[in-house]
Amino acid sequence: MTIISRIETFLVAPRWLFVRIETDSGIVGWGEATCEGRSETVRTAVEQLSELLIGNDALRIEDHWQVMTKGSFYRGGPILASAVSGLDQALWDIAGKHFNTPVHQLLGGHVRDRIRMYGWVGGDEPNEVADQISAQLEVGLTAVKMNASGRMSPVASVAEIDGVIRRVAAAREVLGEHRDVAVDFHGRFSLANARRVAPLLEPYRPFFLEEPVVPENTHLLREFTSSTTTPVSTGERLYNRQEFLPALQAGIAVAQPDLSHAGGITEVRKIASLAEIYDVQLAPHCPLGPLALAACLQVGFATPNFLIQEQSIGIHYNKGAEVLDYVVDKTPLKFVDGHIERLTGPGLGLEIDEAVVRAADKRGHAWRGPVWRHADGAFAEW
DSSP, X not given: OOBEXXXXXXXXXXXXXXXXXEETTSOEEEEEOOOTTXXXXXXXXXXXHHTTTTTSBTTOHHHHHHXXXXXXXXXXXXXXXXXXXXXXXXXHHHHHHHTTSXXXXXXXXXXXXXXXXXXXXXXXXXXXXXXXXXXXXXXXXXXXXXXXXXXXXXXOOXXXXXXXXXXXXXXXXXXXXXXXXXXXXXXXXXXXXHHHHHXXXXXXXXXXXXXXXXXXXXXXXXXXXXXXXXXXXXXXXOXXXXXXXXXXXXXXXXXXXXXXXXXXXXXXXXXXXXXXXTTOEEOOBOOSOXXXXXXXXXXXXXXXXXXXXXXXXXXXXXXXOOGGGGBSOOGGGOOBTTEEEOOOSSBTSOOBOHHHHHXXXXXXXXXXXXXXXXXXXXXXXX
């Protein structure tokens, strides 16, 4: 047996929470339990869940996942699910290192040798969108994602709607016919606004329209998917198969679980299998750190219905640290023709610079998302 002897967490800039699990045989596994704006709370949850793991065999990953998710009366939610996710990733990292093989080999072997990547672009004006997309193309990406809007009124004005269309039109002009733009509604739209805007975007052929309604309104998704021919995606704020099921039944085309929020590698693999039944592709949400990205890639190399992978290298809110700052060898996460090639190192495939992580944890971070209100006092999605 490979006994879990120690579990630590590291709160590191710009907004991430790393998990380190050490075994009695000296193997160390790393995971990412980031929950943007709530990582300090998740850190406490990891400490409590560690009581269930220390002293037990690290290789019993499925059993540990079951105990952590179902062993108490109160279950689920973003805090507990994120804590489980980081621990689960670290356990898979240990298993890969124990057997000296990449995690995707333990998941059944690779079905592809590279994964297409996309980056996020901002900009409030069409010319800013164009400039930021050009920057992403210069680093070799062939796909981007952009916000459809900032704050939206519950019933949008003509100016608000036209602003969305102009921005996406500017993106399409830069990208041409052979590259893709996904448009993220980010839960900022009411159903009425989303249904109104979607047909107007169809001439620009978005790759997909993301999160047209907030996750608590998943019961409204069918009304949206039936109003557009554009593929619809959602899932970054859904935390298990049970929460994904109604979205799949509503006709989404792309499922976007986050491997640091939705139960880690163990649960996302099951979400992917469930999605496959509904002819739905997997495109994990990941505007996070190197460990979350590596976990996504390991799943992607072994998952038949995997579409594309988000990443946050160079993203605007990575202030104080970058994705590759905590990695000893940056080569595995290098873009090659808009893709990342199959990771071949053991475990998650990355070597974490532990000294840098420990130093960053001493500085810590207190990242918080913005709180938006409309003029009438109603809350808006950030």
